[in-house]
Amino acid sequence: MHTVELQQVRKSYDKFVAVKDLSLKIEQGSIFGLLGPNGAGKTSTIRMMIGITVPDSGQVRMFGEPFKRDHLKRIGYLPETSGLYKRMKVSEQLVLFGQLRGLSATDAAARAKKWCERMDIAGWMDKKTEELSKGMQQKMQFIATLLHEPEFLIMDEPFSGLDPVNATLLKDVLLELNKEGRTILFSTHRMDQVERLCSAICLINRGEAVLQGTLKEIKGRYGRSNVQIEYEGTDEFLRENGLIQSFNNYGNYVEVRLAPGADSQKLLHMVAERSRVNKFELVEPSLEDIFIDVVGKTDA
Amino acid sequence: MHNIFLFARREYLETVRKKSFIVMTILLPAMMFGFTVLPSMIASKKSTESQKIVIATSDRQFGDDVRDKFMKPPEKKVPARRGAADASTRSFEVQVDTNVSPAEETVLTAKVSSHEIDGYLWAPASALSERKISYRSRASSDFETLGALSGAIREALLSQSFRKHGVPAEEVADILKPVNIDSKKVENGRVTDSSGIALFFTALLLMILLYVTILMYSMSVMRSVLEEKNSRIFEVLLSTATSKELMAGKILGAAAVGITQIAIWTLVTAPLAAQSISMFGESIRLGLSIKNMIFFGVFFVLGFLLYSALGAALGSAVNSEQEAQQFQFVIMMPLIVSAIFLTPVIQQPHSTLATVLSLIPFCTPLIMFTRILVETPPAWQIGLSLALLVGTIYAMLSICSRIYRIGILMYGKRPTLPEIVKWMKYA
Structure with missing residues (x-):
């Protein structure tokens, strides 16, 4: 009921x-x-x-x-x-x-x-x-x-x-x-x-x-399409290429939303080339991310 | 019903526990005492000092006459005019001076300035024949003395002329005897004991009571609604009760506060009211019969409900105390109009003006009650005014609970009049 x-x-x-x-x-x-x-x-x-x-x-x-x-x-x-x-x-x-x-x-x-x-x-x-x-x-x-x-x-x-x-x-x-x-x-x-x-x-x-x-x-619908990266050094990689759809920088770490079809391993390599990676984890998107994503789409 | 009772009790307890309630309960009677009884008490005190007056006139006979009339205590009139007798306790020392030379005028003037005498009447033969006598004193606005002097002079002149025509002294005294009209109210075909002047002051006193309490508590209801609106407590309340219940409870609670206050005042002043109060030289007995007391209660409660509903509607339509103040005239206006027309209504309680005013629901509590007090209007008029009043209260309640219900859910924006009208139609 x-x-x-x-x-x-x-x-x-x-x-x-x-x-x-x-x-x-x-x-x-x-x-x-x-x-x-x-x-x-x-x-x-x-x-x-x-x-x-x-x-x-x-x-x-x-x-x-x-x-x-x-x-x-x-x-x-x-x-x-x-x-x-x-x-x-x-x-x-x-x-x-x-x-x-x-x-x-x-x-x-x-x-x-x-x-x-x-x-x-x-x-x-x-x-x-x-x-x-x-x-x-x-x-x-x-x-x-x-x-x-x-x-x-x-x-x-x-x-x-x-x-x-x-x-x-x-x-x-x-x-x-x-x-x-x-x-x-x-x-x-x-x-x-x-x-x-x-x-x-x-x-x-x-x-x-x-x-x-x-x-x-x-x-589940959104899958593990987010990556949390803890790094030292430059954050240049965030402004790169077609791998990243959007990102959220929290200071201590950055949460990246992969572009559709992008390979997370490629991103790891790219980040490791320029910065020191302490943590690289595939995570579910937070509700907030999903919300921003959905609202962004409907508003556009 | 249960919810209405809960809201009413809450409202009642909160108001009665407030300091302002206690202050008002004590202050208002004290103020009224201060405005009415105190001045006449002070006035009668002052007059125990004696005043020295000189009558300067070339006509010795005239001077003695004026002095005698002036010093002679007025005859005891009706018992109710005890106040007038009180006034005559002012004592005077009057001397007659037959020297009216300009030099004497200067001397007398100097005496006035040096406080040796309080004033002198300058009446040389020329002034007498022209009826242009002057009284010179430090307090040129002592109307009481002036009035007494003028009366004495008139009587003296009259007796003089009567004497000239050979009228015997006793007859002169008889002719000059003052006439008193004793005003009595006729009620139910009987002449009652209550005097007109007493009724006037009784009406005035009760009007002030009605006016102040109605004004005060309708404002208090308004503030209380505003508080609920601003603290958003209504959201919680409306999730358990209807706006009608809330509104009815609030207004009944306020009415209960008003009744409590009046009850306290009645209990405290009852022993006082039985005594006569000396006012404006009149001794007044607050003539309140049981019937009038009941009418007072009825009109008080109904007036209270009407204006509280108005206050609540105002409170729910505005957003802040400042805004509310701009709209207070809505509440005050009919009360002020009633107060302005009080005197004409008391004087002619049967006039068209009085009848019409007393049938306008917002004026009924004050005007109809005054009419009943002064001269009982036809029963149908009382009945009609009560019916109109009750009907208006009911209509106000249902309109107000709508404004309340919608007004409290709208924040930030001040509603325009068309919007308020729209809310009233909205269920």
Whole structure:
């Protein structure tokens, strides 16, 4: 069964079309990545999934049936920017959010306490929300999303503002929730962050899906056509001949995308002639590379 | 319903815990006390000092007459005019000077400058016949003294001329007896005890209360919506509740705050209100019957709901506090109009102007309530105004929740009026 199914969904604001006939399916129990640059239409898409806006055309299906407001009790939504009342106490606010999703006050309070301990902000429950750091507020928002134990979690840029320790904590919790069978949707422009988490993705640009499928399938499609080279000396070879289609210089190493049909061994020889090669490895392209590649083609 | 309650409670608790609520609760009654009661208290204090006045006139009889009339305490009039009696506690020392030579004029002027006397009445025979008497003092704008003097002079001149025509002294006194009109309100075919002037001030006082609280809380609702919009909290809220619920909760919460505030004020001022307050030389009893209290509550709550809905719509249509300020006149305008027309409405609560104004929903809370207070309008008018008010509130709520719903999802760009109109049509 699919947790979410969008069928030819379209949304425009005045003359600007934010989402153009987008179709996608999110498998129940999967971790799905909705990826794309800023302004691609990710948040607009999510808003239609949770009924904040209504699509101009197309259909949104949730849990196998057309969307209805009742579904919201089974969904948890973490918005991109902090959506919290600043002057409310942390504990009161969490209880309010729990109640809004149908929990009793006592239930909500007990769950809030449990989660605050888990997320390491139990000591802050009696403080006003505005006294918390940005990272702590993000964790608080995260808890508010989970209190009612939703089957489907929508995470819009969940790691923004979190240090590596807290980002790991959040990721671990999410993986655990996924193991329990909950479906998770990541929406982000930081593709490297979700690459390791997602089983399926949908890349969107300018409101349109440009690439969809399971991660394995997509990467397979592109093959091991990338080469990572660590070298000392001149980088002249990068500006050579027809072997290289594009490259990305990271300073310590360079990632090269081979031209179609080019032989990697030829490139190795050429680099070795002029520079000292410390590492030469054939790798799968990163999502980011694939995205740049796809978007570059569609934009051209 | 459950969500509306949750939002209302949140809004209520947050506002009531704010410092501004506590400050306002204390400050507003204090200010009103300061503006109304304090000046007359100070005024009556000042008058315990006695003023020295000289009447310079060549006519000894006239001088004595003026002095007697001036010094004579006014007759006790109706009990309600205790304030006037208070004013007469100002004590005067009056001397009559029959020397009206230019030299004496210089001497008297010098005495005024040196604070020996407070002023002198310059009335030589020529001035008397021309009725052009002058009073010279350091405080030329002491209208109270001037008024009393002018009355005394007029009476003195009248008695003089009566005497000339041979009218007996008792008869003269009887003729000159002042006339008092005691204004009483007729209600339900009975003459009631409440005086017109008391009603005027009661209306004024309650109007200020209504005006200030409605203005203040509609602005507060506006800011609260703006805050939700800017912090994007509505995204989370709208993923669990509808914009109508959010809006209704917010406005009901604000109304509950207003009721709390009025309740606190009523409890605190109830013992005071039972006492008469001396104001502008009038002793006033705040004449508030139970019926009027109920009407006050009804109009207060309805006015509150209407203007809060307006505030919420404004808050959702703008992007920043600065922008919001430019649109505040939308809220203030009908309130100001009501305030401007308050006096004509009080004076002629039955006029076409008053009737029309009281039926315009945005003016109803203030104007209709004032009319009820001054002179109970026909029941159908009260009923119609209430129906219109409730209808407008409902329409505002549904329009506002649309603006709210769409306005909060649009950032950065300030909506134009046609766009807002479009949003209203958009479901």
